[in-house]
Amino acid sequence: MIFGILALFCLSGFISPAIALLLGLVVANLSGHPFLEFNHKATNILLQISVVGLGFGMNVNSALSAGKEGFLFTVASIFSTLILGFFLGKWLRIEKKTSHLISCGTAICGGSAIAAIAPVIKSDEKQTSVALGVIFILNSIALFLFPALGHWLDLSQQEFGLWCAIAIHDTSSVVGAANKYGPEALQIATTIKLARALWIIPVALMTAVLFKNKSGKLKIPYFIGLFILAMLMNTYVPQMTIVSPYLVSMAKIGLTITLFLIGAGLNFNVLKLVGLKPLFQGILLWGFIAVAALFSIMYFN
Template sequence: MENSVQTVENKSLPFLEVNKFYQQVIFGLLVLVCLSGFVSPPVALLLGLIVANVSGHPFLHLNAKTINILLQLAVVGLGFGMNVNSALSAGKEGFLFTIASIVSTLVLGSLLGKWFDIENKTSHLISCGTAICGGSAIAAIAPVIKADEKQTSVALGVIFILNSIALFLFPAVGHLLELSQQDFGLWCAIAIHDTSSVVGAANNYGAEALQIATTVKLARALWIIPVALITSVLFKNKSSKIKIPYFIGLFILAMIMNTYIPQTALVSPYLVAVAKIGLTVTLFLIGAGLSRGVLQSVGIKPLLQGVLLWVFIAVATLGSVMYFN
């Protein structure tokens, strides 16, 4: 999962030409606001978007690595608030949904890519990002198919734009349809691309939704490995190393400790609280990386592929969850 989020080159200037010092002050103050614990993940994302397009991100070169580290630490911290038995139950329920959605998304993505005449590697990266776990999947697959910087950046741009929309849209739809905590957690784990937005949306919906969504999403992330292996065969590249999301093991260890070591209960609430704040800051940083340059670099055809794939998986999963549950 290292370097799972890459920064798209920002060639457009922010709306205001702010002195570098004041740019850093504004950015630092907003980070402190997100660290306060009084800002929800969607609001943090919105603040990041405002910074990206109004004053600019003063530390854009550090954004990708910081997002990766914070997200992984946040996910591990959330494990201290979860029970192994409940997680296994959620994982079993989401297993069939996961397989069906990954296969159908990859097949449909390939067809859409050919229909829109999108460059093959870009199309495959968008499909993998939608099918598995967003930016992490793209980062794992990109070296396997020897994608260049532009192909990777376009795919990441599509995924992060849709992730930002999902963070606001999914909880609203869930409440409108009166989805249960269980149904919403399963739905957003499968239908939202990136782990950060899945956890952010589920956290807004409720504690049970958060547990189910996090467990199912991380189990889904493990599918990076077989998909990367199949991809290496399809693209005839057997020499590339596959990035394995090792931090998921730490998440599982945290759940085991929380379930079977009573003393962990003394610190678990604090670790979970810190993890949620870390997630909030992560989403602020993701928003801060979505400048006009990112939006302009994507292009209409790749965006259409991403949108259609996303609508397909969201509607199909929602219908399945409501029908079978």
């Protein structure tokens, strides 16, 4: 009952993604999620649809400019995070597959990267769940923390968009935090984050070699192609100016309900399952990528 009422409230468009996430966390730990077994699939589909919808509010030329700016940051941060994650996993004596999933989720795009890499390394349900738990816990914190830090540090929308695209794990929290910061930050962050998500493919292939798995299945994020198509239509089809604002508004509502569902899936059982060592690895990796990216953006950008 409570779940349904709050879900409808999130669909109304009157609350922010951050508040929706908080409401989800309250539901998860008070009344519980009545459809928990379908939650991961639902959030994945809703997020992809919402991201494509946001594409109708973006311009190709601006996106290309943002993508070029974020390319070097993306390459450097992905590989340095993966290398550091490997050594942290060894140091903390975390199971190899769990450690690698946490590293990939931090380096690329959170839950989407974990979902893509897990079948490649043939991780079991517990290993995958622990990695997802770490990422989703830190994502929840990032959605509230990053906009506050951005204002405190007096970052421009351009700087904040670049920073959160690199330093926040999951696309949902990147878009939520950037949307809260401003429209320019949203465009830059979404573009860079989706370009970053394409690195799932080379990282998954590299993973298959390292884990000696020739038959590993690879999930390619095809929805990014639809996002690009939406941007092209918004830029070059004049008639889209009539419907684009409505599509973007619906996409933002979709993002809000997505974050509500993510929060609703984070109950105390998830927190218990994660354990201290994997969470510590996730925090250290997150701290490294956030501080390094911020330093680079403020002093070398």
